[in-house]
Every structure is written in C-alpha cells, then in structure tokens.
Amino acid sequence: MSSRELSRSLWKAVDSLGSRSRPQCEWTTRRAQKSFPPSVARCISTTTARRADVTEGEIQEPFTAAPPIRFEADAEDGKKGDRSMLRTLRVVPASPSYFSAKPTFTDDFLALSALLRKVATLPVISPAEAPKVAWKTIFQYRIMTNEPVKTQRYHKMMHMVRRLNCINPSVVPEEVTQALLRYKKASQPGDIKPKPGVIDELGRAKGVGRRKTSSAVAWLVEGEGEVLVNGKSLSQFFGRLHHRESAVWALKATQRLDKYNVFVLVQGGGLTGQAEAMMLAVAKSLLVHEPALKPAVRRAGCVTRDPRKVERKKAGHVKARKMPTWVKR
Amino acid sequence: MPPSTCLRSLSQLSLDASTHRSIVPRLLHPRVACFSTSATHYAQAPKKKGTTAAPKKGVKSLNTKKGKQASGGDSGKRPAQGERKALRKRIVLSNNNALEVSSLKDLSKESAFSEQNEGQVMGLPEHVVDALRAVEAFKTTQGWSLFRRPAVLMRKEAIQVAKLFKEVEDSASGQQKKTLRRILSGERMSGKSTLLLQGLTIGFLRDWFVISLPEAQDIVNAHTDYAPLPKSEPMQYTQDTYTANLLQQILKSNGSFLESAKLITKPDLPLPLSAKATLKELVALGIANPEVSWPVFVALWNELSQPGRPPILLAVDGLSHMMGDSKYMSADVKPVHAYDLTIIRLFIDHLSGQKQLPNGGIVLGATSQSNAPTSPALDFCVGVAEAQQKTPDNVPQWNPYKKVDVRVMEALKDLNSEKSDFDVIKVGGLSKEEARAIMEYYAESGMLRHQINDRFVNEKWSLAGMGNIGELEKASVRLRL
Incomplete structure (x- = not known):
C-alpha cells in the first residue's frame, strides 16, 4: 500500500514536471527514475523489494493512478509561469498515515473508528442475535494488506467491526454494510446451501450417511416401523441390540419409529460403522420428510458426520503412534 | 592332533556365536577352556529374570507335607462325571421370583381348537408339562425359567396348527383319514421349536399318540450304537439304545393310552409276551431289552395302525440334520445316509407321503437356523414352497452348481406340487397385537x-426385527439396561 501511495505521489510529481529538461525537485526525480522500471521498490524498507506472495485479484486491492495535473487549466488562473507553480508544488501522500509503519491498517482502523463514532447512536441487537458472519482471519488480512499487523491491534479493530455488525439490521446504513464487506471472508457459512431433498413419486425420501469406512443409503417411506437392511430384518443383520438401536436412533429419539418404514443398503466397514452410517442416513432422510425436526435430530446427535477414521501408520513407528521397543544397544 | 569331534565342537561354538546373538553371552561368559564345550552344553540355561520372586523372609517355601497340594494350584473340587452336562441340559420350568399371572388361563381339551385364543397367552396344564418334559420338548435356550410356570402365546401360526389337528379329527369319522404334513420354517429365534411344542401340547390335550424326536442331531451324530437291520435291502441300520430311550419317552408321555390299550396283533418277538398283554408291557419289554427295541417299536407301530387307535403326531426338531449323510459308517467305510437309519426312515416315509398314517395324523418337522448343517435340497424346497405361498409368479430356481442330494430332493418333491397336503408353515414375526399381549x-x-x-x-x-419373538424376549426381559 505504501508503495502504491508513493507511486501515486510520484506520478503527480512526474506529471507536474512534464517535459522539463532540468528537474527542479531533484529528490523527487531521483526517486522517480529509480522506481520507474521495476516499480516495486519500497521507499522505507531496508529489505529487498518483494511482491506479495498471493496475487489473487480478490485479495489485492485495486490500483488507481493519481489524476494528472492539468497545467493549462492551472495556468489560466493567473499564474504566469510554470516555474513559479512548480515551486509551490509539494508531493503529499494520499493518506496521512503514509509515513507510519502500517499505513493501510492505520487507515482502516481510523476509518472504522470514525464510522463507529458516526453510527454509535443507532439501535443495536445482542451479539448472539447479530447476523453470523465469518470475518477474515488475521493471516488473510495480512496477506490482503501485505502489512505485518499485530494480533492485538487486529483484534481491537475486529472489536469495532463486530460492534458495527450488531447494529439493528433494519436500520443499518449502506456505508456500514459497504465498510464491513472489506472484513468478511469471500465465502460465508450459509452461502453453500445443499439442494433440498425431495420425496419421490413413491413417497420415498433418500438419505446418505457415512461413518468410518461404511456408507449407507436409506430410503424412508411412511409405514409402521419395519426396517430392512440389505434385504434382511434388523435383528438378522445386527446381532447386538446396541447396533440395532443406533441404526434407528434418529427415529427412536424423535418418536417416529412406528411412523416410517426404512430400507437401507449399507456396505463397507464393520458392524459399528455400518450401524452408525445407517443412523446418519436415516436421520437425513427423516429430515426430508420433516425438516422441522432438525433441532431434535441434532440434539440426538444424528446430524453431524463423525470424521474420525483410522489414523495412518507412520514410517519408523510400529503402528500409528507406537514406537518400537527401546533397546539398550 | 586333537580328535575331530573336538574341532567340530569348536567350530560349532563359533558358528553358534555368529548366528545366535542371544546365546553368545551364555556360551562365552563362563570362562571355560575353549577346547572343552561340554560344560557349556550341559549347563542349564540360566532362568530368566523376574519369573520367580525370591522367597520372603520367614516364609517356609519348602512343602514337606506329603500329599498336600500346592497352595497356588486348583484345590477346588472337580465336578463329578456328568455333572457339568446335567447342569447344561437342565430344564428349569419355573421361577419363584416371578409373579403369578392371575389372568392366565390354561389350555384344555375343549379350548385347544378355539379361535378365541388367538393373540392370547395360555398356560400349559400340569400333565401336559410332564409329558412335554418327558419328550424333551423344552429346550435350554428357551426362556421357560423366567416365568412362574410355562405358558405359550397362541399366535397366528399356532392357530393354523390347531386347525390342522381339527381337520384331521374331523376326517377321522369318515372313511378317508387324513395325513397332514408340515415343515415349520422361519428365521432364527422366530419360535419354530416353540410352535412345535404347541403342536405337541395340542396332541397331548386331544389324546393323540405323540411320537416326538426331540433333536434330529442326536440320531445322526453317531453317539449311540447302531447295528445293521437283518434282511434289509439296501442295508438299514437300527439304533437300539436310542430306540429304547425313545420307547421310554413314549411310555412316559403316552402312558395312559398304552396302559389301557390291549394287544390286537400277534407280534413276532424273540422274547415271550402274553397274548393279552397291554401295549405298556410291550413297550416295557423294549425298554428293558434294548436289543429288541426296534422289533418292539415296529410291533407298537403295527398296533397303532390298527383301526380304532388314536391319530398319531410325528414330530421332529432340527430337520436339516436328517437331510444328508449321518456320521455313522457302513461296513465298507462309507457314510451311512440318514435315511438308512430306521427311525429316520420311518419319519421320512411319512413326511414324504410315501406312507400314510392309517388312523390319520400329522407329521411336523421344524427346521433350525442356529444349529443346522447345510442342506441345499431342503433349503431350496422350503424356499420354493414359501415363495409359492407369497409370490407365486416369482419362484426361485435350482442352482445347478450346488450339490444335490437326490434322496432328499425325492423325499421333498411333494412340497413344491400344488395339490398335496404337504406344505410349509412360515413362522414369521408377531403382529403388534400379539407383541402387546x-x-x-x-x-x-x-x-x-x-x-x-x-x-x-x-x-x-x-x-426385534419386525416382531421376532425370541428377539422381543431378549430385548425386553433378558436384557435389562
């Protein structure tokens, strides 16, 4: 950012010089000549010049050149000579925080505090009720600004951002919405919505569930509590009562066991995995029939997929973590 | 020059040292003269550390008393011979801690056929329980020991069985006496053996002559003696001890009839028997002399075939054991087919419809899912019969790559024909009303x-897998969480 500010001022300066053979302001020209061909040099950095590693368009801020100085228009104001005008011309950075260590961050911080001061009187809602937003992490912000922002400072800024987010959504001004956009992640939690399940013409709702290495596909139809797993009855397929219960747990916990018939295809893994994969599949297909049951099903623990899997074996270990027996020699 | 053996030992020693690292210290540490290795060879390997702890101070470690067992060994008394088996086979029919069910009504001779019983739990009367116990109809795996006294649920299939009895009794007055044959099939713990027991109960209640083979496995597993039946072609085999035991069971369970019935025919027995003897005396003769038990059984069967005798109920559990080779060997060391054992032959002849029961009767066979050798022919025939009842247009086909037992296929071929009195009773899950009852x-x-x-x-x-009664009992009574 600082380099950008610099280049903007340099452009001003260079434009003001125009086609003059002898530069008046030597300092400026020197800088300009130096920085022209590579255009990456940073003025206040002792380290070698480098670009930001991430060059995605969305992260890099757009570059805007400074408007040219129109000498003709200025000259008509009664000034006789360019020379006198140039003498009064001073290269000023666009931002007053240009000479600070983290100019963009400082700008952001000041802008947010000003905004907050402006809208401080608007009604707020409790943070719990505020819209859920995934804010940029400090690493993402650092990459965006290319400045070594300190964690604590960043959190102070985010405190203001969250306070702005708590403004009652019915009265939130447009400028606040625009300002907050800068601190949101590109993708928000609710952005990707799964396709809603459908009940087909035969009244079946399908659900897929996985656990460990098992996967299950369940179809749920209205009925009176019959369960078929791979064409067998529940008791034939699962010898343990525990497995049977966990297989239909979503229905049992919501007291829907006698309202639906289930048929399931399940494959892979062992009995526990299959039973719990079935639990997930049945829960999902139940949610197609009755979406309002989601909180109840979630409380029963049938919505979240259990991501645990067998840990891989490592080289030099006997198992995933076990080390070979220590031998003295 | 040293003898060659000495050199060989030396080289052996060095070889050992290089190959077996672990032995090296053992062999090399005792600083013996290198040319003699006998000491190291014969020396006992030092015991591993930590295997035995040093004796404590003041504790007498030497066991000087004669005949005294070591304190660490098993000093408990061993169970006597046969005690463990008796414990395993013990049938407990009552539980004093269970409550008396006031509303429980007993089955009786009159109410055995009543359809009002459907979906009700009925108690078994005492004399029937004794008879059932005599024929070993109660199994150890069933939950009789959980309740005050034996009671059965009259489910849909039980009513179906009761109707069979009624049908046979109704036909008894006419000329054409019926012989109905049924195979009970169904998934594991669905109550096939209990349904067979219910059939036996009705048989006892209605004063039928009940012959029950409690477990087909006991007949074919070669645990009892056998002998070739003279003048049989092809060779058949009798099982004297088993038959004597069977006669004893028959005597215990059908005692009242046997006592009252007199001999009509003149049996050809090697032992003397008065012409006016009762059947009980005939049977007692077979029990006392196992070597004539089979002729006695044949004589009894002939007696029962005479007109005026009661209808017969033939029942067997674990049908698939008798659908293949038995564990017995013939004289030329070939396995004996189960059908060549005389008792099984008698049962199969009646099950297949080759012979009819002259006074009418029912032949019941229950399959088993937990203790059953593979019998593709039986499985196929039962599967086809079930499919014909359920989905007549989608009947399984025989897999030609499976090994077929021709004799079994021949015996069961009636099962797949439409018009016969041989059928399958599919013992499925309970309905919800029955489950509630x-x-x-x-x-x-x-x-x-x-x-x-x-x-x-x-x-x-x-x-419980759609009302599987065994699973229902397991889930609600046995397994208390």
Whole structure:
C-alpha cells in the first residue's frame, strides 16, 4: 500500500514536471527514475523489494493512478509561469498515515473508528442475535494488506467491526454494510446451501450417511416401523441390540419409529460403522420428510458426520503412534 | 592332533556365536577352556529374570507335607462325571421370583381348537408339562425359567396348527383319514421349536399318540450304537439304545393310552409276551431289552395302525440334520445316509407321503437356523414352497452348481406340487397385537418393569426385527439396561 501511495505521489510529481529538461525537485526525480522500471521498490524498507506472495485479484486491492495535473487549466488562473507553480508544488501522500509503519491498517482502523463514532447512536441487537458472519482471519488480512499487523491491534479493530455488525439490521446504513464487506471472508457459512431433498413419486425420501469406512443409503417411506437392511430384518443383520438401536436412533429419539418404514443398503466397514452410517442416513432422510425436526435430530446427535477414521501408520513407528521397543544397544 | 569331534565342537561354538546373538553371552561368559564345550552344553540355561520372586523372609517355601497340594494350584473340587452336562441340559420350568399371572388361563381339551385364543397367552396344564418334559420338548435356550410356570402365546401360526389337528379329527369319522404334513420354517429365534411344542401340547390335550424326536442331531451324530437291520435291502441300520430311550419317552408321555390299550396283533418277538398283554408291557419289554427295541417299536407301530387307535403326531426338531449323510459308517467305510437309519426312515416315509398314517395324523418337522448343517435340497424346497405361498409368479430356481442330494430332493418333491397336503408353515414375526399381549404377560409376571403402551410395544417390535419373538424376549426381559 505504501508503495502504491508513493507511486501515486510520484506520478503527480512526474506529471507536474512534464517535459522539463532540468528537474527542479531533484529528490523527487531521483526517486522517480529509480522506481520507474521495476516499480516495486519500497521507499522505507531496508529489505529487498518483494511482491506479495498471493496475487489473487480478490485479495489485492485495486490500483488507481493519481489524476494528472492539468497545467493549462492551472495556468489560466493567473499564474504566469510554470516555474513559479512548480515551486509551490509539494508531493503529499494520499493518506496521512503514509509515513507510519502500517499505513493501510492505520487507515482502516481510523476509518472504522470514525464510522463507529458516526453510527454509535443507532439501535443495536445482542451479539448472539447479530447476523453470523465469518470475518477474515488475521493471516488473510495480512496477506490482503501485505502489512505485518499485530494480533492485538487486529483484534481491537475486529472489536469495532463486530460492534458495527450488531447494529439493528433494519436500520443499518449502506456505508456500514459497504465498510464491513472489506472484513468478511469471500465465502460465508450459509452461502453453500445443499439442494433440498425431495420425496419421490413413491413417497420415498433418500438419505446418505457415512461413518468410518461404511456408507449407507436409506430410503424412508411412511409405514409402521419395519426396517430392512440389505434385504434382511434388523435383528438378522445386527446381532447386538446396541447396533440395532443406533441404526434407528434418529427415529427412536424423535418418536417416529412406528411412523416410517426404512430400507437401507449399507456396505463397507464393520458392524459399528455400518450401524452408525445407517443412523446418519436415516436421520437425513427423516429430515426430508420433516425438516422441522432438525433441532431434535441434532440434539440426538444424528446430524453431524463423525470424521474420525483410522489414523495412518507412520514410517519408523510400529503402528500409528507406537514406537518400537527401546533397546539398550 | 586333537580328535575331530573336538574341532567340530569348536567350530560349532563359533558358528553358534555368529548366528545366535542371544546365546553368545551364555556360551562365552563362563570362562571355560575353549577346547572343552561340554560344560557349556550341559549347563542349564540360566532362568530368566523376574519369573520367580525370591522367597520372603520367614516364609517356609519348602512343602514337606506329603500329599498336600500346592497352595497356588486348583484345590477346588472337580465336578463329578456328568455333572457339568446335567447342569447344561437342565430344564428349569419355573421361577419363584416371578409373579403369578392371575389372568392366565390354561389350555384344555375343549379350548385347544378355539379361535378365541388367538393373540392370547395360555398356560400349559400340569400333565401336559410332564409329558412335554418327558419328550424333551423344552429346550435350554428357551426362556421357560423366567416365568412362574410355562405358558405359550397362541399366535397366528399356532392357530393354523390347531386347525390342522381339527381337520384331521374331523376326517377321522369318515372313511378317508387324513395325513397332514408340515415343515415349520422361519428365521432364527422366530419360535419354530416353540410352535412345535404347541403342536405337541395340542396332541397331548386331544389324546393323540405323540411320537416326538426331540433333536434330529442326536440320531445322526453317531453317539449311540447302531447295528445293521437283518434282511434289509439296501442295508438299514437300527439304533437300539436310542430306540429304547425313545420307547421310554413314549411310555412316559403316552402312558395312559398304552396302559389301557390291549394287544390286537400277534407280534413276532424273540422274547415271550402274553397274548393279552397291554401295549405298556410291550413297550416295557423294549425298554428293558434294548436289543429288541426296534422289533418292539415296529410291533407298537403295527398296533397303532390298527383301526380304532388314536391319530398319531410325528414330530421332529432340527430337520436339516436328517437331510444328508449321518456320521455313522457302513461296513465298507462309507457314510451311512440318514435315511438308512430306521427311525429316520420311518419319519421320512411319512413326511414324504410315501406312507400314510392309517388312523390319520400329522407329521411336523421344524427346521433350525442356529444349529443346522447345510442342506441345499431342503433349503431350496422350503424356499420354493414359501415363495409359492407369497409370490407365486416369482419362484426361485435350482442352482445347478450346488450339490444335490437326490434322496432328499425325492423325499421333498411333494412340497413344491400344488395339490398335496404337504406344505410349509412360515413362522414369521408377531403382529403388534400379539407383541402387546406377550409383553403384557411379561409385565404381569414382573419380568418387564415398564408401562406397556403403544409406543413401547412399537419400539420393541421394530428393534426385534419386525416382531421376532425370541428377539422381543431378549430385548425386553433378558436384557435389562
């Protein structure tokens, strides 16, 4: 950012010089000549010049050149000579925080505090009720600004951002919405919505569930509590009562066991995995029939997929973590 | 020059040292003269550390008393011979801690056929329980020991069986006496053996002559003696001890009839028997002399075939054991087919319809899912018969790559023909009403401490695999969480 500010001022300066053979302001020209061909040099950095590693368009801020100085228009104001005008011309950075260590961050911080001061009187809602937003992490912000922002400072800024987010959504001004956009992640939690399940013409709702290495596909139809797993009855397929219960747990916990018939295809893994994969599949297909049951099903623990899997074996270990027996020699 | 053996030992020693690292210290540490290795060879390997702890101070470690067992060994008394088996085979039919169910009614001769019993739990009368115990109809795996006294649920299939008895009795007055044959099939723990027991109960209640082979496995597993039957072609084999035992069971269970009935025919027995003897004396002769038990059984069978005798119920459990080779060997060391054993031959002849019961009767065979050798022919025939009842247009085909037992296929071929009195009774799950009835019985017995409402019944019904009664009992009575 600082380099950008610099280049903007340099452009001003260079434009003001125009086609003059002898530069008046030597300092400026020197800088300009130096920085022209590579255009990456940073003025206040002792380290070698480098670009930001991430060059995605969305992260890099757009570059805007400074408007040219129109000498003709200025000259008509009664000034006789360019020379006198140039003498009064001073290269000023666009931002007053240009000479600070983290100019963009400082700008952001000041802008947010000003905004907050402006809208401080608007009604707020409790943070719990505020819209859920995934804010940029400090690493993402650092990459965006290319400045070594300190964690604590960043959190102070985010405190203001969250306070702005708590403004009652019915009265939130447009400028606040625009300002907050800068601190949101590109993708928000609710952005990707799964396709809603459908009940087909035969009244079946399908659900897929996985656990460990098992996967299950369940179809749920209205009925009176019959369960078929791979064409067998529940008791034939699962010898343990525990497995049977966990297989239909979503229905049992919501007291829907006698309202639906289930048929399931399940494959892979062992009995526990299959039973719990079935639990997930049945829960999902139940949610197609009755979406309002989601909180109840979630409380029963049938919505979240259990991501645990067998840990891989490592080289030099006997198992995933076990080390070979220590031998003295 | 040293002898060559000495050199060989030396080289052996160095070889050992290089190959077996672990032995090296053992062999090399005792600084013996290198040319003599005998000491190291014969020296006992030092015991591993930590295997035996040093004796404590003041504790006498030397066991000087004669005949005294070591304190660490098993000093408990060994069970006497046969005690373990007796414990394993013990049938407990009552539980003093269970409550008496006041509403429990007994089955009786009159109410055995009544259709009002459907979906009700009925108690078994005492004399029937004794008879059933005599024929070993109660199994150790069944939950009789959980309740005050034996009681059975009259489910849909039980009513179906009762109707068979009624049909046979109705035909008894006419000329054409009926012989009905049924195979009970169904998934594991679905109550096939219990249904067979219910059939036996009705048989005892209606004063039929009941012959029950409690477990087909006991006949074919070569645990009892056998002998070739003289003048049989092809060779058949009798099992004297088993037959004598069977006669004893028959005597215990059908005692009253045997006592009252007199001999009509003149049996050709090697032992003397008065012409006016009762059947009981005939049977007692077979029990006392196992070597003539088979001729006695044949004589008894002939007596029962005379007109005026009661209808016969032939029952067997574990049908697939008799559908293949037995464990017996013939004289030329070939396995004997189960059908060549005389008792099984008698049963199969009647099951296949080759012979009819002259006074009418029922032949019942129950399959087993937990203790059953593979019998593709039986499985196929039963599967086809079930499919014909359920989906007549989708009947399984014989897999030609399976090994077929021709004799079994021949015996069971009636099962797949439309018009015969040989069929399969599919023992499925209970209906919800039946499940509710049996669970109320559990609750009244105090074995199920839960309010019996629709929700609870439905839940257990589903978890028991659509009303599998064994699973239902397991889930509600045996397994208390």
